[in-house]
Amino acid sequence: MARDGAVYACQSCGAVQTRWTGQCPACGAWNTLVEELTSRPPGALKATKATRKAPLAFEGLDAETPAPPRIATGVDEWDRVCGGGVVPGSAILVGGDPGVGKSTLLLQVAASAARRGARCAYISGEEAIEQVRSRAQRMGLADAPVKLAAETALRSILDGLKSEPFDLVVIDSIQTMWSDAHEAGPGSVTQVRAAAGELVRLAKKRGLAVILVGHVTKEGAIAGPRVVEHMVDAVFAFEGERGYPFRILRGAKNRFGATDEIGVFEMGDAGLSEVKNPSALFLDTSGERAAGAAVFAGIEGSRPVLVEIQALVAPSAYGTPRRAVVGWDSGRLAMILAVLEARCGLSFGDRDVYLNVAGGLRISEPAADLAAAAALASSAFDVALPQDCVVFGEISLSGDVRPVSRMDARLKEAAKLGFRRALGPTGLDKPGLPVTGASRLADAIQRIHDGALDPT
Ligand code: TYD
Ligand code: MG
Numbered sequence: 410m411a412r413d414g415a416v417y418a419c420q421s422c423g424a425v426q427t428r429w430t431g432q433c434p435a436c437g438a439w440n441t442l443v444e445e446l447t448s449r450p451p452g453a454l455k456a457t458k459a460t461r462k463a464p465l466a467f468e469g470l471d472a473e474t475p476a477p478p479r480i481a482t483g484v485d486e487w488d489r490v491c492g493g494g495v496v497p498g499s500a501i502l503v504g505g506d507p508g509v510g511k512s513t514l515l516l517q518v519a520a521s522a523a524r525r526g527a528r529c530a531y532i533s534g535e536e537a538i539e540q541v542r543s544r545a546q547r548m549g550l551a552d553a554p555v556k557l558a559a560e561t562a563l564r565s566i567l568d569g570l571k572s573e574p575f576d577l578v579v580i581d582s583i584q585t586m587w588s589d590a591h592e593a594g595p596g597s598v599t600q601v602r603a604a605a606g607e608l609v610r611l612a613k614k615r616g617l618a619v620i621l622v623g624h625v626t627k628e629g630a631i632a633g634p635r636v637v638e639h640m641v642d643a644v645f646a647f648e649g650e651r652g653y654p655f656r657i658l659r660g661a662k663n664r665f666g667a668t669d670e671i672g673v674f675e676m677g678d679a680g681l682s683e684v685k686n687p688s689a690l691f692l693d694t695s696g697e698r699a700a701g702a703a704v705f706a707g708i709e710g711s712r713p714v715l716v717e718i719q720a721l722v723a724p725s726a727y728g729t730p731r732r733a734v735v736g737w738d739s740g741r742l743a744m745i746l747a748v749l750e751a752r753c754g755l756s757f758g759d760r761d762v763y764l765n766v767a768g769g770l771r772i773s774e775p776a777a778d779l780a781a782a783a784a785l786a787s788s789a790f791d792v793a794l795p796q797d798c799v800v801f802g803e804i805s806l807s808g809d810v811r812p813v814s815r816m817d818a819r820l821k822e823a824a825k826l827g828f829r830r831a832l833g834p835t836g837l838d839k840p841g842l843p844v845t846g847a848s849r850l851a852d853a854i855q856r857i858h859d860g861a862l863d864p865t
């Protein structure tokens with residue numbers, strides 16, 4: 410029998426049930442429901458009644474709303490992803506793999522904002538004060554007036570944040586925070602949700618911006634509950650491939666800005682430096698382009714980015730051929746291979762296929778389809794694409810090459826970086842950078858095979 414006020418929270422998905430079951434009805438995980446006591450603060454009911462007395466006021470959609478004020482931190486790449494700076498009273502969740510550089514980034518953001526006059530606090534639940542301080546010294550941030558604390562007890566953190574006025578607070582990380590109002594262990598869904606809830610409430614009430622750091626599980630979700638993602642105003646993912654210095658801050662949700670924006674950073678000895686013009690960053694411009702490489706003219710956020718897509722098609726030594734992909738979607742690769750087989754007569758059944766996006770970038774645009782197909786065909790035929798050619802276009806299952814967004818911006822950037830021709834959808838005419846238009850993938854593949862990529 411459930412006790413009064415007791416509910417059961419799934420430690421895997423965060424769903425709440427009123428009775429205990431062995432299997433979570435929401436996500437199907439076993440033995441993940443843990444009892445949680447919901448206690449209503451005394452007087453909460455009264456407060457609700459009191460607020461109900463006020464009549465509901467309706468407003469028109471066209472009423473004037475002033476733009477939210479922003480704290481520009483001075484880390485421009487961060488501010489851009491926020492939509493022009495951090496909004497006071499908002500909560501931001503920054504997720505990423507352990508070691509990707511979340512603590513480094515947020516220490517830099519807090520230090521930069523503090524230097525510009527914002528009252529900033531950095532609360533670490535993972536590292537001792539000395540560790541944070543020595544890192545700050547190494548990064549040349551020691552003079553920034555950031556208030557540091559090492560603490561995991563939510564109650565002391567809330568008390569500390571109430572005792573002094575702050576504009577911006579970093580909590581590193583939400584998984585280490587622990588509230589004595591709940592019996593569950595630190596890092597459990599119950600604790601993470603309770604801590605995030607309290608901090609978000611405080612942010613709204615006091616008008617301070619709270620940045621929560623969250624670790625990401627192997628499956629790619631921010632560890633613990635998805636519920637935290639619903640509580641906060643913005644969710645950013647901090648990404649980077651091991652072995653590459655580049656780090657990308659990507660907006661996944663943002664109530665105060667566009668979600669497709671990215672910030673680009675480079676990890677060095679003195680922390681992260683901003684990459685203001687990333688368009689040629691992921692491009693290897695030294696030497697000849699080998700067979701199997703195609704330069705994709707992409708758009709990341711609001712900016713064009715040129716990146717090399719590399720493919721290797723090789724005879725398979727085993728019964729089941731391998732398909733491996735880094736930086737792109739494996740489902741998308743399977744689709745492109747199927748279209749190449751069904752519509753262009755290529756065969757990959759007995760061949761291993763590897764696809765890699767150079768520089769450690771992750772591409773999610775469908776506009777990269779044609780570049781991936783071109784790289785695969787180039788490797789399969791062992792014919793290199795022209796050195797000065799960029800490729801873009803979406804491919805449909807029927808084998809058509811479709812136009813993509815912002816084609817002018819892609820071509821302009823390619824021209825700026827010295828590219829002299831492009832392979833893409835038909836109907837594009839750009840002075841200075843002629844486009845070989847292909848309406849069918851088979852036509853584009855034939856041209857690659859024949860080395861006939863001179864614009865027509
Ligand atoms: P960190 O910010 O601690 O990662 P996270 O908080 O996401 O777990 O960054 C850890 C990595 O960054 C570590 O492998 C070392 C590297 N790093 C540098 O290369 N240069 C630097 O100046 C700093 C501070 C870290
Ligand atoms: Mg950290």
